[in-house]
Amino acid sequence: MTGSAEVTKFTDRLIEICGESHVLTGDAIEPRYRRDWLGLYESHPLCVVRPDSTRAVTAIMKACAATKTPVIPFGGNSGLTGATIADEAEGILLMSLERMNNVRTIDTDGQVMIAEAGCIIENLNKAADQAGLMFPLVFGAKGTAHIGGALATNAGGLNVIRYGNVRDLCMGLEVVTASGEVMDLLPALKKNNTGYDLINLMVGSEGTLGIITAASLKLVPRPEAYATAMVVVPDVSAALKLMNFLQARTAGRVEAFELFGQLMYDLCVKYLDHITAPFSYSPSLSVIVEIAAGSAEDARADADGKLALTEQLEEILTEAFETGIAQDAVVAYSEAQRRNLWTMREDTLDAMQRHGNWLLSDVSFQVSDLPGAIADLEAAFAAIAPGPFCIAFGHMGDGNLHSCARPYDADPKDHPEEAEAIKQALQNAVVKWRGSISAEHGIGTDKLEVMRELKDPVAYNMLKTIKAALDPDNLLNPGKLLM
Ligand SMILES: Cc1cc2nc3c(=O)[nH]c(=O)nc-3n(C[C@H](O)[C@H](O)[C@H](O)COP(=O)(O)OP(=O)(O)OC[C@H]3O[C@@H](n4cnc5c(N)ncnc54)[C@H](O)[C@@H]3O)c2cc1C
Known part of the structure; x- marks a missing residue:
């Protein structure tokens, strides 16, 4: 659309489809549509539209196709890669699906x-x-x-x-x-x-x-019960052994196995007022483990209210202590104690943000490569600059690490060279260990270049061919995922 008359005609059509209160332009566009979750990007949509049905979405897409208006589908805007950001020059429609919530x-x-x-x-x-x-x-x-x-x-x-x-x-x-x-x-x-x-x-x-x-x-x-613990381990290799030991002893009923490096533990204890520190000291490496009941018998509680499943977990951990793959543990004996551990894990990003801005990552490796990849990254980060960092944090069972770093304990924006070196170290590790540059957050705008550089070239071209075939006018979230 080139002229204001065309824009008015287009927005009038959107109003016909969704009603006036669900078509926002100019100052009426609320701040939540103008930024990303981490506050790293500003977004400038031409217009925000909030359809309430599939029929309305089809009508909007037809109007967009007729006017060649690009569209960004918009969910909870909690993505971490700048995938919902609208470039002002492109006259983009933000389509929020929030009213389609049935x-x-x-x-x-x-x-x-x-x-x-x-x-x-x-x-x-x-x-x-x-x-x-x-x-x-x-x-x-x-x-x-x-x-x-x-x-x-x-x-x-x-x-x-x-x-x-x-x-x-x-x-x-x-x-x-x-x-x-x-x-x-x-x-x-x-x-x-x-x-x-x-x-x-x-x-x-x-x-x-x-x-x-x-x-x-x-x-x-729905499992009838869970048993949860935070377990101190001597190193990443031991954590891996502990994970496989738990899987073997529970016939695959491990629900979660989350690696927690010391920095993350310390940040949670320092900044999250609503959690209770599990240990009286700061463990150098720990994991939150959770197993699920496999039978009604596992969910049976004794006179003190302790679940048979919790006893099972204690027995497994006792064996793990004996073989040296675990050193200490805090087992949750109540739902409140279990919640405490999970709140700590789920709110870690909050704790980090209260300290300041960080360089975050979302990379993955084959699970058995984690000890080697983490050791490489620790050496590389330490050599780049002094300042807090943590590599051993993430979903260990998925080989997914969310490392973070703050060169000189300052905003990474103020140290671009070191920030670039850290990104390069992550890429080097991904190339060396044949991992992935995006484990779960996606590519968005953040990782466009590195995606093009590191994705298998035949696969990359195939992705581009698919995009061109399904969206020949490049209307759907242009400039994201592929260059
Ligand atoms: C505190 C925190 C913790 C997180 N932890 C994890 C984690 O453990 N694991 C994990 O995988 N991710 C995690 N994430 C990131 C996660 O990927 C996103 O939170 C979520 O998947 C995005 O959902 P959303 O509705 O917010 O999408 P948005 O951020 O709104 O959009 C994300 C992408 O999806 C597209 N999109 C949105 N809706 C639609 C639709 N209806 N149709 C087509 N495309 C659409 C957008 O265009 C954009 O490209 C975390 C994020 C935060 C903030």
Whole structure:
């Protein structure tokens, strides 16, 4: 659109579709649509529109296709890679799916739930719970992130070790294409060998191939009880051995295994007033482990209220102490103590932000390569500059590290050379160990260059061919994911 008359005509059409109060322009665009979660980017959309149905999304996309207006699908805006940022020069429409927040159906026989894209993850956790089942996607931004955004970034989180990424929980999708057609792949078919897997193509596409409007989501039986502990380990190799030992002794019932380096522990204890420090000292390396009940017997409590499952965990940890793969542990004996450990994990980013800005990462390695990759990165970060850093933090069972660093304990923006050296060290480790530069947060705008540089060239070209075929006018989230 070139002239103001055209823009007015376009916004009038949007008002016809969504109503005046759901089409925002100029100063009416609220601040939450003008920034990213970390406050690193400013966003300048031409207009924000809030459809309440798939039909409205199709009508909007048709209007966008007719006027060649680019669109950014917008969920909870909790993404960490600048994937929802609108460039002022491009006249971009931000399409917020927040009003599409209904759970359409919960089928307890089929153990599947159909949810609209704007449903907040935590609300889906609750809805499944009320139906006596569990939707196992859980991560720090669960109170904000939408299922549409989580699917578009293939989010994972704390339980991936047992239930997989959201890709593994997605059984069907409803998607509106760049031209405004609805692709209905919602039936939750466990077997369906009819050509290319378009559901998996859409998952992780960061809003560049279609607008997800609804999804069929896998539900799982809700474990009757959990046993949770924070365990001090001597080093990363021991942590890996402990994880496999727990898996073996529980027949794969490890729900979470989260690596916690000393810096993260210290930041949580210092800044999170609402948590109680698990240990009276600061452990150099610990893990939060959680196992789930495998039977009703595991959930039985003794006269003191202690669960049989907690006893099981204690026994396993006692053996781990004897073999030297664990050194100390705090076991949760109540739901409040368990919550304390999880709040600490889920709010770590908050604690870090209270200290200041950090260089964050989201890289992954093959699980067995973690000790070597972490050692390489620790040596590389230490050589770059003094200042706090932590490599050993993240979802160990998934090989996913969220390292962080603050050269000279200052804002990384003030030390661009060191910041660049840290990014390079991460890339070097990823290349050396054949890992991934994005484990779960996606590419967005942050990792465009490195994606082009490091992705297998044949695969990169194939991604570009797919994008050009499905969105020939480059309307869907332009400038993200691919250059
Ligand atoms: C504190 C914190 C902890 C986190 N922990 C984890 C973690 O453990 N594991 C993990 O994987 N991630 C984690 N994340 C990041 C996570 O990827 C995002 O929070 C979430 O997946 C994005 O959902 P959203 O609704 O906020 O999407 P947004 O940020 O709004 O959008 C993200 C991307 O999805 C696209 N998109 C949004 N909605 C749609 C739609 N309906 N159709 C098509 N495209 C769409 C956007 O265009 C954008 O490209 C964390 C983030 C925070 C802030």
